[in-house]
Amino acid sequence: MADKEKRRSGAAPPGMxxxxxxxxxxxxxxxxxxxxxxxxxxxxLKMVEARSDDPIGFLADHFCNLASVTEPGTAGCGDxxxxxxxxxxxxxxxxxxxxxWHLRLxxxxxxxxxxxxxxxxxxxxxxxxxxxxxxxxxxxxxxSCNDSQTEVGGGVRGGLxxxxxxxxxxxxxxxxxxxxxxxxxxxxxxxxxxxxDVFRHGVLTCAVFSDYIRQAQRLYAEVCxxxxxxxxxxxxxxxxxxxxEALETSQGSEANCCVNxxxxxxxxxxxxxxxxxxxxxxxxxSPYKLGQAMATAQTRGPGGDMDAKEFExxxxxxxxxxxxxxx
Amino acid sequence: MSSSSSDVLxxxxxxxxxxxxxxxxxxxxxxGVCVLDVTLPFGKTVNVEEISFKNHYTASVSMRLLRTGPxxxxxTAVRDLPLMENPHTEGGSQDYCCIHRTQVDPxxxxxxxxxxxxxxxxxxxxxxxxxxxxxxxxQDPEKEVSDWLSDLTLADQHTDLEGLPPPQSVSSSLQxxxxxxxxxxxxxxxxxxxxxxxxxxxxxxNLLSLL
Numbered sequence: 001m002a003d004k005e006k007r008r009s010g011a012a013p014p015g016m017x018x019x020x021x022x023x024x025x026x027x028x029x030x031x032x033x034x035x036x037x038x039x040x041x042x043x044x045l046k047m048v049e050a051r052s053d054d055p056i057g058f059l060a061d062h063f064c065n066l067a068s069v070t071e072p073g074t075a076g077c078g079d080x081x082x083x084x085x086x087x088x089x090x091x092x093x094x095x096x097x098x099x100x101w102h103l104r105l106x107x108x109x110x111x112x113x114x115x116x117x118x119x120x121x122x123x124x125x126x127x128x129x130x131x132x133x134x135x136x137x138x139x140x141x142x143x144s145c146n147d148s149q150t151e152v153g154g155g156v157r158g159g160l161x162x163x164x165x166x167x168x169x170x171x172x173x174x175x176x177x178x179x180x181x182x183x184x185x186x187x188x189x190x191x192x193x194x195x196x197d198v199f200r201h202g203v204l205t206c207a208v209f210s211d212y213i214r215q216a217q218r219l220y221a222e223v224c225x226x227x228x229x230x231x232x233x234x235x236x237x238x239x240x241x242x243x244x245e246a247l248e249t250s251q252g253s254e255a256n257c258c259v260n261x262x263x264x265x266x267x268x269x270x271x272x273x274x275x276x277x278x279x280x281x282x283x284x285x286s287p288y289k290l291g292q293a294m295a296t297a298q299t300r301g302p303g304g305d306m307d308a309k310e311f312e313x314x315x316x317x318x319x320x321x322x323x324x325x326x327x
Numbered sequence: 328m329s330s331s332s333s334d335v336l337x338x339x340x341x342x343x344x345x346x347x348x349x350x351x352x353x354x355x356x357x358x359g360v361c362v363l364d365v366t367l368p369f370g371k372t373v374n375v376e377e378i379s380f381k382n383h384y385t386a387s388v389s390m391r392l393l394r395t396g397p398x399x400x401x402x403t404a405v406r407d408l409p410l411m412e413n414p415h416t417e418g419g420s421q422d423y424c425c426i427h428r429t430q431v432d433p434x435x436x437x438x439x440x441x442x443x444x445x446x447x448x449x450x451x452x453x454x455x456x457x458x459x460x461x462x463x464x465x466q467d468p469e470k471e472v473s474d475w476l477s478d479l480t481l482a483d484q485h486t487d488l489e490g491l492p493p494p495q496s497v498s499s500s501l502q503x504x505x506x507x508x509x510x511x512x513x514x515x516x517x518x519x520x521x522x523x524x525x526x527x528x529x530x531x532x533n534l535l536s537l538l
Contacts, residue, residue, distance in 0.1 A: 108510075188521065192521060192523065194521065195519060195521065197517075197518055197519035198518060198519060198520075198521050200514075201514050201515070201517075201518040204510075204511070204514050205511050205514065208507050208510055208511045208514075209511070211507055212504055212507045212508065215500055215503050215504050215507065216504065218500055219497065219500040219501065219504070222492050222493075222496050222497050222500060223492050223497060224492075225490075225492065235491070235492075239497060239501065242501065243501050243504060243505060246501075246505055247505065247508060250505075250509065251512075281505070282502065282505070285498055285501045285502055285505060286498060287494040287495045287497075287498040288494070290494040290497055290498045290501070291491070291494040294491045294492070294494065294497075295491065298490070298491060315504070318508070319504075319507075319508055319511070322508060322511070322512055322515075323511065323515065324515040324518065326520075326521055326523070327520055327521065327523050327524060
């Protein structure tokens with residue numbers, strides 16, 4: 001950063017009567033007034049978090065987004081009427097695009113980076129509500145935020161939230177028909193205000209689901225021998241069957257946990273029970289068990305083929321049935 | 328007489344018939360000998376760990392056990408075990424006593440017969456109270472290792488995998504899908520509700536108390 005400052009000061013007219021010390025003071029003052037230090041620091045931090053493959057493109061996008069924040073800031077307040085016309089104003093669309101850009105920065109497995117990005121995206125989308133009632137916000141308990149669609153800070157507009165989820169799924173490579181049942185469980189009505197927790201859960205679920213579907217597609221490619229056309233139905237069902245068993249085992253008989261509900265909760269014991277269930281579940285998808293299941297299926301399974309779409313839908317169903325319905 | 332539970336071992340449910348006083352001929356039942364039968368639950372044999380009881384003015388006790396195994400036969404386990412030092416005096420008349428496994432040969436027992444003797448005329452009625460039979464517990468090895476765990480060590484067995492996709496790669500894909508689903512379900516648990524069906528005030532405590 002010091003180098004950049006020197007280069008910029010080098011571009012100043014060389015005939016300045018002031019000495020070197022005051023020249024760099026001037027420059028430093030100019031830079032601190034402009035807030036350049038903060039700008040660059042923010043950009044570098046974001047880049048470190050995102051670790052994108054294209055640093056120049058990333059920085060270009062980043063500064064583009066920042067520029068679009070500062071420009072229509074004044075225009076937004078005056079255009080309160082415009083925002084109520086039509087379901088999606090231009091500004092909302094812009095906010096949505098920027099929020100999606102933020103959400104794309106980090107993979108969901110990078111927990112803290114992903115959480116930060118979700119926070120930023122939420123704030124962005126939250127700010128698209130019309131501002132004219134900012135002065136009249138009455139005190140309301142959290143539960144009644146559903147009905148007031150226009151309160152600033154009540155939450156993200158339901159329609160916008162649903163759109164975000166749809167975009168996330170389609171960008172993740174999930175066909176609309178596959179993601180439709182998931183969105184039915186997660187979506188919100190347009191008049192509802194979505195709090196942060198729900199927003200985060202929805203976004204995380206869609207991100208995880210995209211990964212899951214891509215994995216399922218890869219799995220199908222492995223299960224069907226590529227030269228011989230579609231996979232046999234027996235094999236496909238057997239493979240998915242082992243996954244279903246593993247998921248059911250890991251969720252386990254909740255009754256076992258409840259038996260101990262009245263005794264002193266021994267968190268160590270509970271952790272042991274959970275660990276045991278996970279071990280048991282993962283044993284079901286071990287290569288040995290899988291080999292057995294596939295061999296059995298080959299000899300005794302139903303006939304016919306299973307195409308990629310059907311396999312994908314069956315795998316998606318395993319995931320979607322376990323998504324909690326929003327209420 | 329039903330048994331109450333003890334801390335460690337539960338006594339076997341046994342029914343104790345009323346004592347039968349023996350007498351010779353037509354004389355009054357003052358022979359000083361009475362027999363107590365303790366029947367164990369029907370159909371089950373018991374390996375006896377110990378028999379405990381409270382004395383009530385019995386001078387000595389003999390114990391006979393009916394054991395299974397063809398032929399089922401009565402075996403004398405204890406002969407004339409003295410409970411009171413002097414049958415005429417109080418000493419030991421209300422003591423608690425316990426007959427242990429090591430003193431007798433107590434396996435596969437169907438029925439227990441206690442023969443009580445009290446030769447002294449001082450004590451006309453005598454018996455044993457609170458008779459408990461504790462069964463012998465086999466030390467079972469704790470079965471912590473489940474079947475599925477022992478299956479893991481059979482990895483060397485090669486099933487016939489011709490024409491099948493390689494289980495290693497299929498398994499690793501499945502494991503990733505499993506992990507992704509678990510991530511989603513953990514997020515499930517921590518999610519707040521949007522309160523879609525909440526109507527303000529309908530879950531107030533004071534309303535509920537009026538019901």
